Amino acid sequence: MNRLILTATLLALASPALADGDPEKGEKVFRKCQACHAVGEGASNKVGPELNGIVGRPAGSIGDFKYSSGMQEAAAGGLVWTPEHIAEFLTKPKDFVKGTKMTFAGLRKDDEREDVIAYLSTFK
Incomplete structure (x- = not known):
């Protein structure tokens, strides 16, 4: 039980630097990504995989998407x-x-990346 509390505490403290992003601004920045990626209810793969639940997900883990060899290697690593x-x-x-x-x-821009990550974090 103590390990569970410690792990939860460490995870909570591990990502505040990138939790500073603004999801509303991130939604606007994500428009640059929409030609290839989708999020939200009913999202499906396009040229790139759908990104619901991307934060915390293992790379290359959308079963029906054909990843590049580079991404497959990163996933295997x-x-x-x-x-x-x-x-x-x-x-x-x-x-x-x-x-x-x-x-x-x-x-x-750092703030654009932080905002997109905050936006993506809203999709589980």
């Missing part, structure tokens, strides 16, 4: 989409996951 990993990926996807088929150049 244990990549989990924590807010920190999402932020790194969104900075420059091709640098974070070599061989990804995501062609998006990235979000250069």
